[in-house]
Amino acid sequence: MANHLDLEEQEQLDQLKHFWNTWGTPITAVLLVVMGGLAAWNGYQYWQNRQASQAAALLDAVEVAVQARDQARVELAFGDLKSKYAGTPQADMGAFASAKAMQDSGNLDAAKSALTWVAEHSSDAGYKAIAKLRLSAILLEQKDYAAALQQLQGNFPAEFEGVVADRKGDLLVLLDRRADAIAEYKIAFRTLDETIEYRRLVEIKLNALGVDPLSGSSTASTSQELKK
Known part of the structure; x- marks a missing residue:
């Protein structure tokens, strides 16, 4: 009985070896692609979250400068925001805050410049329309x-x-x-x-x-x- 079981186990091992020799390389390639895709996706998610976090910090800087009525700081913070994080919603919101502050202070050219930037660069159709x-x-x-x-x-x-x-x-x-x-x-x-x-x-x-x-x-x- 023991020999019979040993023979069955050997046959199963032989079948497994044959299967792996035939399909091992394609399976490994597929696994590598899948794992690589997951790693890339996780990396992209991390990058997006990091971008959003840093953009939010600069948006806060714009809003603080607006509240302080410091036009120079508003322009500086918004300049950093749009140059580094142009594709984020925070950049659009920073532009609107900057434009409102500039308009309230009578600097209409600066206000128009901020709004024009949104109209030309925003990826959001609604923000473009508002601008x-x-x-x-x-x-x-x-x-x-x-x-x-x-x-x-x-x-x-x-x-x-x-x-x-x-x-x-x-x-x-x-x-x-x-x-x-x-x-x-x-x-x-x-x-x-x-x-x-x-x-x-x-x-x-x-x-x-x-x-x-x-x-x-x-x-x-x-x-x-x-x-x-």
């Missing part, structure tokens, strides 16, 4: 209506469509392009949720131009004006 809207507001304040309107060209995320159209309408009125302004206000009115007060403001703007957005009708005086 362009704020840029258009500053340019409107500077009475550069054409440049402000240019910031609102192109595609925006769907949730910004109504706000962008409303801002376009404001600028087109200032540029004396009433028909175009009405068209944008109508888009804003149609797009904005009817439960929010903002939509009521757009309705008032359309009424001021002689248009009832609910019926789509316009007064005779406005129609005559639009034909000019």
Whole structure:
């Protein structure tokens, strides 16, 4: 019986050796690839966490400088943030904080520069949209209506469509392009949720131009004006 068991064990060992000789190298290669992939993923996760941590520290530095109203420190901290961690959300938030501080202090050129950086470099479509809207507001304040309107060209995320159209309408009125302004206000009115007060403001703007957005009708005086 013992010899019989020994023979079976020997056969199993022989089969195992044969299997390993045939498939050992491919299996080892696959294991190396898998283990290498796991190591790379863990390394990437570590790198990302480290990037986020360091970016957060610089964002804190920007916010502290903003609270202290120290423009030089704001520019220095934000400069480090965008140069070292340009791909992080913290860099975008630092830009917004810096732009607000600069705008409040009257340094509109620095504010525009920070917002332009977000509009051009952010990987987040929402942040880009916000930056362009704020840029258009500053340019409107500077009475550069054409440049402000240019910031609102192109595609925006769907949730910004109504706000962008409303801002376009404001600028087109200032540029004396009433028909175009009405068209944008109508888009804003149609797009904005009817439960929010903002939509009521757009309705008032359309009424001021002689248009009832609910019926789509316009007064005779406005129609005559639009034909000019």
